[in-house]
Amino acid sequence: MLGGVFLINDSPDDMGLGAELDKAKSTLFRKNINCIIHTNNKNMGFVKSVNIGLAEAIKQGCDALLLNSDAKLYTGCIEELRYVAEADPMVGFVSPRSNDAGICTIPPLTSNSQSRMWSEADAYASYLEASRWLPRWHLTPTVVGFCMYIKNIIISEFGVLDEAYGHGYNEENDLVMRANGYGYRAAFANHAYCWHSGSGSFGKSEFVKRDAENRLLLDAKYPEYTKIVNDYFGSPTFRSESVVSGIVTGLPDGKRHIALDLANIGPHFNGTAEMAVQIARSIYKKNHPDGNTILHFITDQKTATFHGIADIGYIEQPNADRRYAAVVHMGQPFGWEGIRRAAYSAPVNGFFMLDTIAQDCGYLHNDDVDDIWRFVAQHSDVIFYISNYSRTIFRNRFEIGQAVTEKVCLLSTNASDYAVINQRNHKHILIVGNHYRHKAIPETVETLSAAFPQKQIVVVGCQSGRLFQNVTFIKAGEIAHDVMEGYYADAEFVVFPSHYEGFGIPIVKSVAYNKVVYARQSGLVDEIVRHITQPHLVKMYKNLMDLPAMIASANTNHLESGVGGEAITWDHVASEVTSIINETLNHPDGGYRLRRRLSALHIIDKNLTQLRNIDDYEALRGEITSMSQSKSWRVTKPLRLAATAIRNMRS
Template identity: 35%
Template sequence: MIRRVSHSSIIIIIPFYENSELVVPMFRSLREISKEINDVDARVLCINDSPWDNDLISLLEREAGDLSGIVQTQIITNNNNLGFIKSCNIGLEIALRERADALLLNSDAILTSGALLEMRSVSHLDPLTSVVSPRSNNATICNSPYPPSFRSHAKEDAYSAHLAIQQYLPRVTYAPTAVGFCLYIRNRILVEYGFFDPAYGLGYNEENDLIMRANRGGYRAVLANRAYAYHEGSVSFDQLSGGRNSRDEENRKTLLSRYPEYDRSVSRYFKSSEYKAQYLLAGLAPDKLGKLRVLFDCTNMSMSHNGTFEHSKRLISAFAERYGSLYDIHVKCSTDVYYFHQFDLVDRLTLISPDALDERPFAFALRVGQPFSRQHVAEVARSATVAGFLMLDTIAMDCLTLDDPGYWSIWSEMLDCTNIVGFNSSFSRDQFRRRFPFYQIRNEFVSLCSTDVGDYRPATRDKSIDPSGGILLVGNHFSHKHVLQTLEKLNAIENCPPVTVLGIEVPKSLASASFRAGDLDQKVVDRLYAGAFVVLFPSHYEGFGLPIMHALAHEKPVIVRDLPVYREIERHAQGSINIHFCKSTQELAEVAANLPKWKQNPSVENVTHSWFEAAEAIHLAFEDARRSFDFDQLVRRMRRVSILEEALEVQRERDAISEALRRAESRVAENHFAVDGVHTEVSRVPADLESDEVPHRNFPGRRILATFGEFLGRSSRAFLEGALVSRRISLSGEASGEELPAGLKLGLLSRLDGLRPNAHRMIDFGFLLDGAGERRTAYALLCVADALVHGGTVRITISLDASGRTQPTGSEKRTQLELALRNAGFEYSLDIGRELAEYQARKRRSWLAFETAVGTDTEFLEAVYQAALGRSLDEPAEHHLQALRRGADRRIVARRVFSSRERFAILRRALA
């Protein structure tokens, strides 16, 4: 049946195969966007590929009849079942003939308002656009939001989730492919590259074939991020026999045989910074209650007590109480830590284990405390759309004894990889700015720790405690806390009151009592404060100073250094008249020893700052960051995160090498080293365990590898790396070995140059010249080179295959080994049996003949050139002369000439 058919600029092609229940929803959606269809001069073409399905025919006739009154509509019913591809090609051929663009629309896909117009507009933004797909709830690369958790959403909820992030997306995303559920195809593509290939049978990957075909001409697939189509997903195909997976797998083989670049391109897309940024946008999609998800990363917390952990708990608890109705708040830490710090008693908090793979990103993530490793930065940065840290101080960077990891670099990367940075005081912020003056932190805030003494008072006060305990000295083992030095000053004061140390254990001769802080819960700490007469806090450097607040809460005079951050507390805390400021450690001790009394009812009460206000500062920072959010900045941020993660992967590999070498060193007593069947006894393990993972320039085996690799047409490094693939290395004499990464094997083998022959100056090697003979031979060459350089005798046993029978490749491999030994300057005798070949070889150190040579440097070098290269000195030899004049060992210079590429080339020509 044909209704009101005329030429159009766009033909909407909708194939139907059974599933009559899809007809009514499809035509209802078309009626809802009928004005848009007419505005873009489009018409609807329905192709019925189920001629036997009377229900489908009846419904199509009825619905098309209703639609034809407002939109040009046509129905084509195939005489026989042609399949999806041929049915689509009928419509594409009509579009080609009418010079129209085509929009392929699955019968289980629903266009939303504006999608058709947007796809057409996007298709014209770039002359090299081939196809356009909209975003969808269930269409692989077109999914929006990306995380799988959104696939289960109902139609309205799925669309709302996309709308929540649509405003942040760019209008267009270039992708390696698009999806046939809703595919806008430019007419020029049909003209140049034709239709779907029937070789794909019943369907799957046919659109990828057309897209890749056009891409060979430079045409690109794009996603229209502001267009959306709901997709039920594979409803029609699921009716067919054979199963989706089997058809998809078979057609995929065809696709990759034609376009091997397809897999590489798709993989690269999903690893790209743009994809990672789009994935993180899901954090800005609220849940069904309208809440955004917030993560407090507490993986830095352990089962102990200190000021940082107290800060985290108090701040997070206040945030949950104030904003739990606005946000869905999560705490990331171990289960033990969660219960140890009693987060379970805080309403509206949810625990997320660090080991749990929470696939849905958060809107906001914050770690209370500075990052102490690049791993901390990466973990926080990739967990949320808006992510950052609340910095407590810069002491770890300022005290160089603490700065072993290089915190300046780590915190610079933090500024690059996150988009909010907070501080626990204005002083901490100012200190950080001084150290990073060239960074303009876009979303910076101060979440001042509570200065309300009421927040620190214990719920109940033990009246039985006698407040005559003298001085409570507070600090920890870090040097800047200055505990021991202050204790010495106190002990030097005659008739000094008794001193109790809170923070570290000290000898009883130095204090009346001492307590290690991490083991004490808050109740015990409160008893110590309550039992003291004054509190002495001698630290040189703090980001805030919680002991001051605990002292004021217990109405104890507190003696501190005159630091800006303590003056900041003075301006905001009640009872701050009881904070005594001193200029030196001696003054601190003297004031404390005099036991100043607590002053009640000061004349001026300061305006305090509570934990709720600290929490509010975080909430406002989150909202400011969301309002100023920029997707392009997020893409750049994720690019920097990717670079950071790549560096972390390299570091993990290096750490694995160091650990393996440490284990190797611990087994020196075994006096045995084994490399996958290549065994040697060694008198020592290399001392230089921290050198580069790739054999260094002077590694003896490198010269042999260079010759052997060049003989095979490969570089020495490529040959070495190839030799280390899929091999086993054991650091003991046991036959079984653990599978190790290639980089680790590189690191282990690079140390072979430190091995020495055994007491008999003999090293035995056995290796198999089978299909992997090239790799095995490389192992042997590494070891042979070292042994011969150090004057040992090497006995090599070669089995030509596993059974000992001679193989045709045996002679060839043996020849290659012989060539490599000769080119590297070895003398050897060869005695080959039927099944075994025993080599006795000895290094001919030709260059040693010159180690006692006399004469000037020029005469010496001339003699070396004549012996090794058969010619006189040339201009490049000047650098050797300069080395000699600077005091270089003549033996080393001679060895370099005899090991040069020119020398190897001469030997190869002679052997040829």
């Protein structure tokens, strides 16, 4: 027989099985496929029976494909296994992907992906969705004997299964490790699929006992086995498969689960919180109850309750082991934990990069921010900007990766999205900001208090070190929402003196209450004005010394109209966010971006782990100091400086 099917009957007394095998042989014959039935004289067990077939493959000079009685090959599986086997001369073993076959299972089992509970159709649909994120094949530490392609050179050179493993379990790992000593590798054919009913060849009750006993034998022969398998489970390759489980459509609800990471947002009001909450509510409104998106909020219960979103999505603790189709970080990340949380939770990662003030202001700056935002610029799937102005600022500081999608989502400029109470009497001047220096609150308060001593001024921002008779300070973030709205409603006019913003919600909110708002002149304010219906209410000043005269001379009843345009709503912003996420989930290069991101993060985490494992930092510092003072260090200094200069020129 030069190739074909070799059927081994290990139950010679089962007449029904014999009859079925005869029928199968006839069917194969009609399809011009050679078939031999070998019937054992007595029940010999799995390993000895397989070795009979492997001996026949050696005799005929053929590759072998081991297939359990409880496995079913899907169309194209054998061709794909053979392709992968021939793709690399040192690949000796190949297994397909499956619904329930240990390390071959795709998507891997996680807390929200229990594939063993799925029907065969649902499991296959989930495989099809997940496999498009995977490369055609990749190397693995081992394969699984339920469906195992073995090159002829392996069994010809290194022999068949070791019968010391009795009735089975770990015998295939033994053969893989035996050949691996000579450099031969195992691989997965990610575009080949084989359904497995799950330990049906032996019975599930035998699995734990046999696996434990045979694992002791395997570890004794190949002590390196456990390490290489554990390394694989921690590798970007395997972690990408776990991450991909968040997108499968075989989940019970058949919906896409999107997580909004609010871990940087606490139980207080600010512009970032308002943006995140309004986008979340708009997504929920669009998808409830019949949409295809389920929202999750990565935050604590206190924050979710404070912002009124606890009833429109699932609350997930930041350290929860969950999988989603996408994670969108609502605001720029300031720690690596936010990067890891997104990378290891979802195949699509999006980040709202609102502004770069934390990098630009020296007193706020730290080295981690540079590295974290550079990682976002190179390895995220989508970077969301809240204005073209903020996009320009970010791009001037960071090089954007070629595979990264950039999306400008100007926030709502629609008055009806903001005004929540009726206008009231003009009681005060409202100055809006916070304690950060770029908000320019102290100097603005001092200037306006002196210029308008008869007017009451309410300041949302930092407490001044000076006492002012006509100024009331309110700490930003701690004001109840309706109280804050009341300050807008009662204002004669509003001043927003910030030097730099990614957007400017106070500007739009002032217009919503039909208030004149004085804002520092910038390209951002120009951009906002182009998208509001009452642009004449926005007054721009060049510097603080001009502001009192501008206010004094303004006739708020006869202001010139600027050039406005169609307003943008929160619903529009939310639609843009979900649209770009869905487009990214369907992008053919999604798997490449995922593996690239996880590989980069793997290197970072590995280096950090090595640093944490240094027991004696003082001793290390002493060694470095001694080295820097050595003659060889001084002699090689010019060469090191030249190498650094060349590297900088190339980068």
